[in-house]
Amino acid sequence: MPLRSSRRPRVHPAWWVAAVAFLALLGAAGFRAAPGALMVPLHxxxxxxxxxxxxxxxxxLVLFGLVAPFAAALMDRFGMRQVISVALVLVALGAGGSVLMTASWQLLVFWGLLIGSGTGAMALVLAATIANRWFVKRRGLVMGILTAGSATGQLIILPPVAALADTVGWRPASLLIAGAALIAVPLVRLVIRDYPEQRGVVPYGADPESYVAPARAVGGAVARAIEGLRFAARHRAFWALAIAFAICGATTNGLIGIHFIPSAHDHGMAATTAAGLLAVVGIFDIAGTIASGWLTDRFDPRKLLVGYYAFRGVGLLMLPWLLSDRVHPSMILFVVIYGLDWVATVPPTAALCREIFGERGTIVFGWVFASHQIGAAAAAFGAGVIRDAFGAYTYAWWGGAAICVIAAVLSILVSRTRKDARGVTEDQRLAQAARSE
Known part of the structure; x- marks a missing residue:
């Protein structure tokens, strides 16, 4: 039966839920990116x-991605508040425990296992879940705003972490991360709800007279995540999106996010200055990602992706000539362009997942995001090996530029949905067939 509310709140609760989700995503991105500011002092x-x-x-990075599709299913099963709260505690344990490190293998436990798993459970699948459950209108815009939380995490967290590591030590910087993660838990518990009807409202933009709450997901979280992958793997569009998004991860989190500070340090730039430049990337990414969400509501997402990857490739191609011991105008221009483009790819990619895969869209986006982080992990490790082998990051930047061309081509090849005479898309037909099996 239709869901109705006896009173209409001045500010729709969806916006409050989105605001707290923004803070959770802000923290997840900042906590995950912080090791990039600690590599030099640890060395x-x-x-x-x-x-x-x-x-x-x-x-x-791998866990940040691989946990995402399972986190989406766990949110369906146990609720967003529970999953996000546990994730924040894992981050606090990883960051706080790292101050006790004495051997390099312990990095795998604290930086890798705990922080990777915790931040992965708050990855962009949370943004997709909020946008799909709480909004009917403005989904693209909301996805852009929530994605911008990732950029804001760098803006707020990286500079103080780098400054603390440089002036006081990397251990206080790690404790700052742990404390920030724990402080966020009560706010999440207070505001976040799983569905609009738990607040007595319909999703933002839905008609209260005709809206009917969708059926809840059933089944185990792991089984649903695996089933979503099996279903998506039958579509060529999934592989095109996944490979392109892996390249997105390689050229953002993997290369710039992790190795920009060490590379700038190689050229004589102070680590705090380089961290400040990454923060500027975050400032412009807020504008770029929100604008991308707005554009996604109005234009073909595939064409947007082609433009984003092309601009990114040009930036990486030029980067070896831009790095120096000082900040100069050409470096500022690079930071602005790369910032506008940083995760502008997320709203159109999430929109394509929702359009193509329907009710499975959030979990499928989780798997696409997993490929993003696998690409980031490969680039992060590969760039470190290149630096040790050649004494510079030049070939890593040029390699990133080359694969951006591949991502642009794959994006334009993503098939658009087609409807038959009954108005049913091919992907909806496949979904109906899968449910009947």
Whole structure:
């Protein structure tokens, strides 16, 4: 029966839920990116190589992605509040426990296993879940705003972490991360709800007279995540989106997010200055991602992706000539362009997953996001090996530029949905067939 509310709140509760989700995503991105600001001081204190530290960061990135589709299913089963709260505690344990490290293998436990798993449970599948459950209108815009939380995490967390690591030590910086994660738990418990009807409202933009709450997901979380992958793997569009998004991860989190500070340090730039430049990337990413969400509501997402990957490739191609011991106008231009483009790919990619895969769209996006992080992990480790082998990151930047061309081509090849005479898309027909099996 239709869901109705006896009174209409001045501000729809969907916006409050989105605001707290923004903060959770902000923290997840900042906590996950923080190791990039700690690599230099750890190398100075322990003498650990970039390859060894990059391996731990790669595990962090892989788990950040692989946990995502299971987190989406766990949110369906146990609720968003429970999953996010446990994730924040895992981050606090990883960051706080890292101050006790004495051997490089312990990086795999604290940076890799705990922080990777915790931040992965708050990855962009949370943004997709909020947008799909709480909004009918403005989904693209909301997805853009929530995705911008990832950029804001760098903006707020990386500079103080880098400054603390440089002036006081990396251990206080790690404790700052742990404390910030724990502080967020009560706010999540207070505001986040799983569905609009738990607040006595319909999703934002839905008609209260005709809206009917969709059926709840059933089945085990692991089984639903695996089933979603099996279903998606039968579509060529999934593989095109997954490979392109893996390249997105490689050229953002894997290369720039992890290795920009060490590379700038190689050219004589202070680590705090380089961290500040990454923060500027975060500032412009907020504008770029929100604008991308707005554009996704109005234009073909495939064409947007082609443009985003093309601009990114040009930036990486030019980067070896832009790095120096000082901040100059050309570097500022790179930071602005790369910032606008940083995760602008997320709203159109999530929209394509929702359009193509329907009710499975969130879990499928989780698997696409997993490929994003696998690409990031491969690039993070590969760039560290290149740095140790050649003494510079030049070939890593050029390799990133080359694969951006591949991502642009794959994006335009993603098939658009087609409807038959009954108005049923091919993907809906396949979904109906899968349910009847």
């Amino acid at each position: 100075d204190e322990f003498g650990w190589s970039m390859s060894v530290m990059s391996l731990a960061v790669s595990l962090n």
